[in-house]
Amino acid sequence: MLYAILCYNEEDVVWSWSQEEDAAVMARLGVVHDRLTKAGKLGPAVRLLPTTAATTLRKTQDPPLVIDGPFAETKEQLLGFYVIDVADLNEALDVARELAAANPGGAYEVRPVALYNADRRAGAGG
Amino acid sequence: MTEVTWIKAALTAARPQAIGALLRYFRDLDTAEEAFQEACLRALKSWPQNGPPRDATAWLIFVGRNAALDGMRRRGKHEPLPPDEAISDIDDAEAVLAERLDGSHYRDDVLRLLFICCHPELPNTQQIALALRIVSGLSVRQIARAFLVGEAAMEQRITRAKARIAQADVPFETPGAPERGERLAVVAAMVYLVFNEGYSTGEGSARAQLCEEAIRLARLLLRLFQTEPEIMGLTALMLLQHARAAARLDAAGEIVLLEDQDRSLWDGKLIAEGLALIDKAVRHRRPGPYQIQAAVAALHARAARPEETDWPQIDALYAALERLQPSPVVTLNRAVAVGKLHGPAAALDMIEPLAPRLSGYFHFFGAKGAFLLQLGRKGEARAAFDQAIALANTPAEAAHIRRHLDRLAQESAPTPG
Numbered sequence: 001m002l003y004a005i006l007c008y009n010e011e012d013v014v015w016s017w018s019q020e021e022d023a024a025v026m027a028r029l030g031v032v033h034d035r036l037t038k039a040g041k042l043g044p045a046v047r048l049l050p051t052t053a054a055t056t057l058r059k060t061q062d063p064p065l066v067i068d069g070p071f072a073e074t075k076e077q078l079l080g081f082y083v084i085d086v087a088d089l090n091e092a093l094d095v096a097r098e099l100a101a102a103n104p105g106g107a108y109e110v111r112p113v114a115l116y117n118a119d120r121r122a123g124a125g126g
Numbered sequence: 127m128t129e130v131t132w133i134k135a136a137l138t139a140a141r142p143q144a145i146g147a148l149l150r151y152f153r154d155l156d157t158a159e160e161a162f163q164e165a166c167l168r169a170l171k172s173w174p175q176n177g178p179p180r181d182a183t184a185w186l187i188f189v190g191r192n193a194a195l196d197g198m199r200r201r202g203k204h205e206p207l208p209p210d211e212a213i214s215d216i217d218d219a220e221a222v223l224a225e226r227l228d229g230s231h232y233r234d235d236v237l238r239l240l241f242i243c244c245h246p247e248l249p250n251t252q253q254i255a256l257a258l259r260i261v262s263g264l265s266v267r268q269i270a271r272a273f274l275v276g277e278a279a280m281e282q283r284i285t286r287a288k289a290r291i292a293q294a295d296v297p298f299e300t301p302g303a304p305e306r307g308e309r310l311a312v313v314a315a316m317v318y319l320v321f322n323e324g325y326s327t328g329e330g331s332a333r334a335q336l337c338e339e340a341i342r343l344a345r346l347l348l349r350l351f352q353t354e355p356e357i358m359g360l361t362a363l364m365l366l367q368h369a370r371a372a373a374r375l376d377a378a379g380e381i382v383l384l385e386d387q388d389r390s391l392w393d394g395k396l397i398a399e400g401l402a403l404i405d406k407a408v409r410h411r412r413p414g415p416y417q418i419q420a421a422v423a424a425l426h427a428r429a430a431r432p433e434e435t436d437w438p439q440i441d442a443l444y445a446a447l448e449r450l451q452p453s454p455v456v457t458l459n460r461a462v463a464v465g466k467l468h469g470p471a472a473a474l475d476m477i478e479p480l481a482p483r484l485s486g487y488f489h490f491f492g493a494k495g496a497f498l499l500q501l502g503r504k505g506e507a508r509a510a511f512d513q514a515i516a517l518a519n520t521p522a523e524a525a526h527i528r529r530h531l532d533r534l535a536q537e538s539a540p541t542p543g
Contacts, residue, residue, distance in 0.1 A: 012139040052348040053402040069352040
């Protein structure tokens with residue numbers, strides 16, 4: 001079963017980490033990623049650029065409106081996501097707990113995937 | 127990451143908005159700073175026990191405000207302190223306060239806080255020091271190290287700047303749209319000053335920290351003013367320049383010119399963010415100086431090898447910048463592109479008229495010497511390099527020029543035997 005793990009955290013706090021802190025978190029996450037990869041359970045893992053780099057297409061009118069910034073002004077922002085291939089929700093939550101131990105703060109939304117198209121670009125390894 | 131590290135990052139992130147709100151409330155910088163400091167101390171005590179509050183910034187504003195009010199009452203009436211319990215029921219109060227914290231206010235709070243650091247009577251160095259101290263929350267020691275001065279001297283500089291601001295007329299009413307735009311432009315210039323202070327010398331981690339702080343402030347401005355193309359341009363410009371930090375100095379601490387840099391050392395993540403922001407800015411079709419300079423930096427970032435640099439486009443961008451914001455320094459930059467396109471003689475023709483206005487500018491003589499050297503006019507090149515050395519701002523700049531001079535000396539020395 002495919003699950004998406006959506007990573008929410010306070011962006012301005014995360015971007016206030018020093019480079020050393022950031023590197024330490026990434027190194028701890030790397031250990032978890034490696035384990036999941038070896039077990040054949042880790043799909044795409046994505047870290048997003050800050051929401052200030054985002055652009056939103058509002059479809060509530062025709063033609064759609066292009067707006068600078070993220071879809072919603074929230075206290076916590078979507079900063080990245082994983083796709084994992086696990087047996088069930090319990091295992092998905094276990095993975096989320098493992099990631100949480102490496103990267104505290106914020107929240108993970110564990111969300112089952114309905115449809116998954118692998119990367120079909122020429123040369124893409126998906 | 128330990129809990130304390132996380133809390134400290136949260137306090138740093140909340141700082142501009144919290145101090146900005148406290149400043150609106152108390153209309154006094156020292157009181158606002160002390161109130162925030164007190165709130166931080168209480169946060170470090172309370173959050174590990176009770177967990178972080180839902181809205182850390184609102185919590186800090188509320189607790190800081192109450193702490194300052196208590197202090198005032200105490201000093202005013204010599205009455206006993208209200209018990210801690212009186213403000214311990216933060217949760218309910220926070221919900222009320224969060225509602226009362228008008229969303230439109232906080233944008234102007236942060237802008238005002240930055241704006242007062244830009245008081246026109248303050249010299250640039252004081253503006254920068256003040257912003258780093260008050261808005262970024264760097265310690266006096268950190269700032270002193272970045273400026274290569276003693277801690278006591280820096281402390282004095284900041285105190286003096288604060289005293290001047292205390293006497294100044296700080297506008298507290300909500301600004302109208304044109305005023306807001308003007309303030310934003312002044313603040314953007316100050317943020318770029320912070321960056322340049324770190325970038326121009328680029329030595330050591332204390333300096334790199336200034337660049338990182340400037341980028342953090344720019345991202346903050348961009349979150350508050352999401353549709354301003356010039357703020358996108360400013361942020362992109364700094365990201366793209368800072369992306370080259372690791373390649374700008376060699377192991378001996380000497381300057382490595384752009385065309386000689388190991389491009390694999392450039393930070394791809396920063397470049398990606400910078401390019402994304404330029405893309406966004408261009409959509410607005412309101413070009414400005416930061417966007418144009420960012421576009422130049424982007425062309426360098428996009429060239430996998432120096433030979434692939436799009437010099438015609440860079441020349442065109444600097445020409446546009448000359449029209450928008452005429453300055454001899456811009457023309458000097460354009461001359462480098464012209465030199466690549468049409469040769470050193472054309473470049474030299476272009477910069478010669480700038481001589482009277484750039485007679486105290488290191489880079490003018492550095493560039494002039496390089497063009498003369500390319501033309502084989504060694505004596506004149508040596509004279510230009512000598513003047514550059516005299517004007518060097520840092521040991522690294524001087525060392526860079528000295529290498530040219532050494533090479534010239536070797537070439538003109540009679541060959542033995």
